[in-house]
Amino acid sequence: MTKNGMIPYLLETNNMATIRYYPPERRRYPRTQLRMMLHGIRLDPDGGDVQNTLEMVDISRGGMGVISDRWLYRGQKIALSIPAYGQKGRKTVFATVVRCQKTNEGYRAGLQFDPTAIAAALGDTSATALAA
Numbered sequence: 001m002t003k004n005g006m007i008p009y010l011l012e013t014n015n016m017a018t019i020r021y022y023p024p025e026r027r028r029y030p031r032t033q034l035r036m037m038l039h040g041i042r043l044d045p046d047g048g049d050v051q052n053t054l055e056m057v058d059i060s061r062g063g064m065g066v067i068s069d070r071w072l073y074r075g076q077k078i079a080l081s082i083p084a085y086g087q088k089g090r091k092t093v094f095a096t097v098v099r100c101q102k103t104n105e106g107y108r109a110g111l112q113f114d115p116t117a118i119a120a121a122l123g124d125t126s127a128t129a130l131a132a
Contacts, residue, residue: 043077063112
């Protein structure tokens with residue numbers, strides 16, 4: 001049973017049980033934890049090198065989480081070179097930075113794939129299904 005889309009869970013404290021609610025997963029696509037080094041090209045550089053080496057930490061059909069050695073600003077466009085799924089070689093996928101924050105590992109950023117570009121990279125001709 002949900003309450004305004006919230007998912008219930010049981011919280012037990014001091015020998016009392018209370019039902020609490022937490023929000024449902026906000027992502028459209030499930031994430032897979034995967035660490036891999038990637039090369040990226042910043043399409044609208046803010047000075048300095050335009051190439052970045054990024055460490056991917058998770059990926060989904062909608063985007064990926066990365067760690068960068070430099071700050072990436074929200075809205076920045078990046079072309080990523082990723083291994084081609086199910087084939088040899090690499091594909092170029094375009095993404096936009098949706099968030100970036102400093103951590104102990106560097107800068108943790110969230111990238112959102114361009115729906116048309118990721119569909120083409122995956123061989124899916126129904127790009128409109130991804131954009132919905």
